[in-house]
Amino acid sequence: MTSDITAQAExxxxxxxxxxxxxxxxxLGEREVADRLNLMPNYVDILERDAYDELRSPAFARGxxxxxxxxVGMDEDALLKAFDEYRQGQGARKKRVETKALQLQSTGLGVVIGLAxxxxxxxGLWFWRG
Known part of the structure; x- marks a missing residue:
C-alpha cells in the first residue's frame, strides 16, 4: 500500500x-535565484509553476x-527527464485550434461607388480648371 502511495505521489x-x-x-529567494541565473525576475515563478508557455522564449525553457x-544542486538527468515527460504530457493534452483564413477586403458595391x-x-476638377 505504501508503494502505491509513493508511486502516485511521484x-x-x-x-x-x-x-x-x-x-x-x-x-534561497526567488529574486536571488533570478539574479544568479541572469533571468527576468518573474521567470523563477514561471519555472516553478511549470508555465513554460508564459516565457518570452518558451524554446529556452529546458535550458x-x-x-x-x-x-540548487539537483541531479540534472532526473530533472531533465521529469521536464521532458512533463512537456510530452502537456503536448498530448493541448487541443488543436483551427482557424480560417482572414479575408482582408471584399470587392463590392461600396468599392464601385467609391471609384465612381x-x-x-x-x-469635375478637370472641367472646372479647363
Whole structure:
C-alpha cells in the first residue's frame, strides 16, 4: 500500500515543484535565484509553476530548468527527464485550434461607388480648371 502511495505521489511531482523544493531547502529567494541565473525576475515563478508557455522564449525553457537545477544542486538527468515527460504530457493534452483564413477586403458595391465618386470628382476638377 505504501508503494502505491509513493508511486502516485511521484506522478504528481513536476520539474517546477522539484526546483521550488530545492530552492526553499537551501534558503534561497526567488529574486536571488533570478539574479544568479541572469533571468527576468518573474521567470523563477514561471519555472516553478511549470508555465513554460508564459516565457518570452518558451524554446529556452529546458535550458532554464537545467541551469536552475545546477544552481540548487539537483541531479540534472532526473530533472531533465521529469521536464521532458512533463512537456510530452502537456503536448498530448493541448487541443488543436483551427482557424480560417482572414479575408482582408471584399470587392463590392461600396468599392464601385467609391471609384465612381472619385472619377466624377476628378472629371469635375478637370472641367472646372479647363
Amino acid at each position: 506522478i504528481f511531482v513536476t520539474p517546477g515543484s522539484m526546483l521550488r523544493t530545492a530552492r526553499i531547502s537551501q534558503g 532554464y530548468v537545467r541551469s536552475y537545477g545546477q544552481l 465618386t472619385l472619377l466624377l470628382l476628378t472629371a
